[in-house]
Amino acid sequence: MSDKIQVSARVRRRTQAEVTAQLPIVVTVPDDFCSTEEPYVSVNNTSLNDNTGKVFTLDQVYGANADQELIYRNIARPLLRDFMAGMNVTILAYGLTGSGKTYTMLGELVGEHAGIVPRVLQEIFQVAKDDICVKLSCVELYKEELHDLINDELELNAKKPKLRLLGDSSRDGRGTMIQNLFELDVLDARLGFEMLQKCLGKRKMGSTKLNSRSSRSHTIFTITLLKTVMSPSGQEVVRLSKMNLVDLAGSEDIIKSGATDTGAKEAGLINQSLLTLGKVISALSEGREPRHIPYRESKLTRLLQGSIGGKTKTALIATISPAKLNVMETMLTLNYASKAKNIKNIPQSTADSELVLKRTKIRDMSAEISRLNRDLLATKGKDNSIKISVQNYEDFERRIAELRTELKEKDTQISGLNAKLLARDSEIEELKLLNDNILNESSQSRLDLAAKIAELQKTTRDFMVLKDKYSSQKERVSTVTGTGVLSIIRDVNEMIANLKDMMQVLLNVKEIPTVVQTHLGLFKKTLETRLKEVSTKVEKETSTFELALAKMDFSLLHKVTQDMNVSLQIEEIRSKNESFAEYIDKTHLLEESSLYKNFDRCYKARMAENYKALKETYMQQMSRMLDGFVQSSAEANNEAMKEGTLDFMKSERMQLSKEHKVHVQQSSQSLESIQTRTNNATSSLNSFKDVATKEVQGAFSRMQQETKHVVDNVLGDITNMSKGHADAIEKATTQKTQAVSGTIDKNYLDLSRDLSHTEKNLKVFYLSLADLQRSPTQWKRPASTPASRSPLRLPVRLPMRILNGQTMIPDAAKRRRTDLSPLRSDQSLHKSRIPQL
Ligand SMILES: Nc1ncnc2c1ncn2[C@@H]1O[C@H](COP(=O)(O)OP(=O)(O)OP(=O)(O)O)[C@@H](O)[C@H]1O
Secondary structure, rough: OEOOOOOEEOOOOOOHHHHHOOEOOEEEEEOOEOOOOEEEEEOOOOOOOOOOEEEOOOOOEEEOOOOOOHHHHHHHHHHHHHHHHOOOOOEOOOOOOOOHHHHHHHHHHHOOOOOHHHHHHHHHHHOOOOOOOEEEEEEEEEOOOOOOHHHHHOOOOOOOOOOEEEEOOOOOOOOOOOEOOEEEEEOOOHHHHHHHHHHHHHOOOOOOOOOOOOOOOOOEEEEEEEEEEEEEOEEEEEEEEEEEEEEEEOEEEEEOOOOOHHHHHHHHHHHHHHHHHHHHHHHHHOOOOOOOOOOHHHHHEEEEEEEEOOOOEEEEEEEEEEOOOOOHHHHHHHHHHHHOOEEOOOOOOOOHHHHHHHHHHHHHHOOOOOHHHHEEEEEHHOOOOOOOOOHHHHHHHHHHHHHHHHHHHHHHHHHHHHHHHHHHHHHHHHHHHHHHHHHHHHHHHHHHHHHHHHHHHHHHHHHHHHHHHHHHHHHHHHHHOOOOOHHHHHHHHHHHHHHHHHHHHHHHHHHHHHHHHHHHHHHHHHHHHHHHHHHHHHHHHHHHHHHHHOOOOOOHHHHHHHHOOHHHHHHHHHHHHHHHHEEEEEEHOOOOHHHHHHHHHHHHHHHHHHHHHHHHHHHHHHHHHHHHHHHHHHHHHHHHHOEEEHHHHHHHHHHHHHHHHHHHHHHHHHHHHHOOOHHHHHHHHHHHHHHHHHHHHHHHHHHHHHHHHHHHHHHHHHHHHHOHHHHHHHHHHHHHHHHHHHHHHHHHHHHHHHHHHHHHHHHHHHHHHHHOOHHHHHHOOOOHHHHHHHHOOOOOOOOEEEEOEEEEEEEEHHHHHHHHOOEEEHOOOOOOOOOOO
8 A cells, every 4th residue: 555755844943043144034834833734834035036935735834833742743653653563664854954854853862852763762662562672773874975883883893894785776675775784782762872872973063054063964773673473374473674764964055055175075965865865756756657766876865765665654854944044945845845745655564574574584595695605616725725705704703793792792681581580489489488388278278177067067967957856846836735826825915915004104103213313313413513612612712711811901801891981981971071160160150261251340340330320420410409409599599489499409309219219129120130040040050950960870870781781791701601710710700890890980989079069069159149149239249258259269060961972051151151241231221310400
C-alpha cells in the first residue's frame, strides 16, 4: 500500500540576530501553534513579480509557538509506533541554514528543548520489553565523504575501515547499505544519550553569517530494532526495522553565507547534494513513467534512496525562517516541500520484515562468500603458503577487535548474570526451606484434620442414635397422652393467664416501695448534697467571719449599721439642730443679729419718736394753749365781762383729757394686738415643738427598730452560719451589739438632752415674750437690768422641723421678720386730735 511522504513546515520566530538586523517578516502561517485544517504557508515578498506573494500548501504547518513536544507528538510519535511495529521509517529535516533543522532533530538532549532523536530514544526504552535489541549507528556525510561517528568515538580500530555504500539503485530497492558502519548495541536510553552526545561533538560545525553553529555536514542517525516474533508459519524469527533520523546541512546562498575558498567549496558541495535531492524530489513528484531518478548523482540521495520513493514511511520537516533575508531560498525550500508531498513511498509491512531479515542474511552470506573467495584466490600461492588478501586481513583484524569488544561486553554481562544467578540460588534455597516448613506444617495439619474428621464422624453417629431415641420417645408420649393433651393445654393456658394476673398484682405491689425507695433515695441524695453545700458555705462563711473577728474591725456589722446610716442620721439631726439653733441665735435673738437690731432700733426709735412727738405735741399744745390762754386771757380780760374765763378753761381741760384717754385706748388696743400675735406665735411654737418632738421620737424609734432589725438579722445570720462556733461568735457579737446599743443610747441621751435644752430655751423665749407683752410702759428695758436681756443671750436650742430633708423655719419666726413693729401700721393713730387753739 502506497503512502505519501508527510510534509510539514515549521516556521520559527526571528532569531535575536534577525531582530537586531530589523529584518522584516515575510512568512505567515494561519496558526502560531499548529494548522492541519488549513496547512498553508504564505510568503509575501514585494521583490517578487507578483505582489500578492506565494502560498504553499503542505500537510501540517507549525508556527512560532509550536514547541518541541508538539512537533514530537504530531510528527515523530506516529512513525515511532510504525517503527516498533516493524516498519522502516525516516524523519528528515530540510531547510535553509539557520532555519532550525538541528534544533528540530536534536535540540538539547534533555528538557523541554529536547529534539526528536533524544525523545525517540527515550520512548523506545520506555515501551521496550526484553525481547528487543536496539542498535544505534551514526554516519556523517561531509564533502561527499562518509564518516562513522561512533567508530571515531570508540576508536575500535587504529586503522578505520572505509565506509562504502552498498545496495541496489533500482527504484524498488530498499535502499542503500553502508558497509563497515558500526552499530552499537544500546542497552538503555542513558547509553544512547551518551553516544549521541559524543557523536554530536564530532560533527563538522562551522560559523556562517546566518548561523554561528552551522552544521556543515549531513548527519544520519539510524536506530535498528531487532525483535523476536512468531512468523505466520509458527517459527520464531527475528524482525528487523530501521529508523533514520536525518539532520541535513543547510541549503544556502554562498554569497549571503559569506563562504570563501574552502567555505565556498564546502557550501558548493553541500548545495550540490541538496540540489540532487531536489532533483530526486522533483523527478519523483512528477509521477511520469518510465522515468529516471537521479539517486546516484550524490551520496546523500543514494543514502536516502529507501526513504524517498522507497519502501520507507517518511516524514519531511521543512524548517523556515520568517525573515526576509533569504526569501528566495525559503521559497525554494517550500517549493521542494510541496513537491515532496506528492511522492509516494511503499512502506514495508510487518510481513515484509521477515523478507528483509532473510535478504539481510543472504546479503551477509554473499559478503562472506566473496570474502572467502578472495581468501581462496589469495591462498593459491606457489610457495604453498597461506595467504589472504590485505583487505580480508584487515577485515579479520577488525572482526577480531569487534569480537574482543563483544567478548568483553559478554564477560561483563556473564558476570552480571552470574551475580544474579547466585542471588537467585540463595533465593531458591530460602524458598526451598520455606517450602519444607510449609510441607511439614501441612502434613501436621492434615493429621489434625483426619483426627477432627474421625471425631466428627463419631459425634454424628452419637447424634443419630440420640435422634432415633428421641423419635421413639416422642411417639410413646403421643400415644400415652392421646386426646387429653388438648384439655391439658387449655388448663395450662388458664394457669398461665392467672399467673400473669398475679404477677401484675405483685408487680404493682412491688412498685410502691420501689417508688418510695426511689424518692427516698433521691430525697436522701438531695439532702446530702444540700447538707454538703450548707456545711461548705458555713465553713466558708465561718472562716470569713473568723478572719473578720481576728482583725477585730467587726466590719460586717459595722458595715450594716453604716449602711443603715444610723449614726449618720443621729449626727445629721444633731448638726441640723445645732445649725438651726445657731441660725435662730444669730439671726433673730442675739443683740448683734439684724432681727434683734431692727426690733431694738425700731422699738427705741418708735419710743423716742412717740415720746418726742408726744412731748412736742404737749409742748406745742401747752404753748399754743398758753399762747391761746394768754391771748384768750387778754381777750377774756377784755371780754371778762362777756363770758366767764374759768368755764372756758374747764372745757378746754376736759377736751384735753378726753383726747388723752383716746390716745391711751389706742395704745392699749395696739398692745392687745401684739399680745394676740404673741399668743399665736406661742401656740405655733408649741405645735412646732410637738411636731418636732414627735418626729424626733418617731425617727428615734424607727432608728431603734431598724437597728434592732438589722442586729436581729445579723444575729440570726450569725447564729445560722456558725452553730459550731456559737460561743465565741455570740460573745463577740454581744460585745459589739452592746457597743452599738451603747452608742445608740448615748446618741439618744444627747438628743434628749438637746431636746430638754430646746424646751428650756423655749420657755425662756416665752418668758421674754410675756415680758414684752406686759405693758407699753414696761417695754423699755432699763439699762440697770441687763438680766432682762440675758435669756436672749442664752444658747437657745430650738428644735427644727425636718421635712423632706429640708430645714423649715417656723412660721412664727418668719412672721417676726416682717412684723417687726406693731406700731408702724398704726402710726396715724398717734396724730393729735387736739384742735388747734
Ligand atoms: N523553532 C525554534 N524555536 C526556537 N529556536 C530555534 C527554533 N529553530 C531554530 N532555533 C534557533 O535558531 C538557531 C539556528 O538553528 P539551527 O542550528 O537548528 O539551524 P540549522 O537549520 O540547523 O542551521 P545549519 O543548517 O546552519 O546547521 C539556533 O540558535 C536555534 O536554537
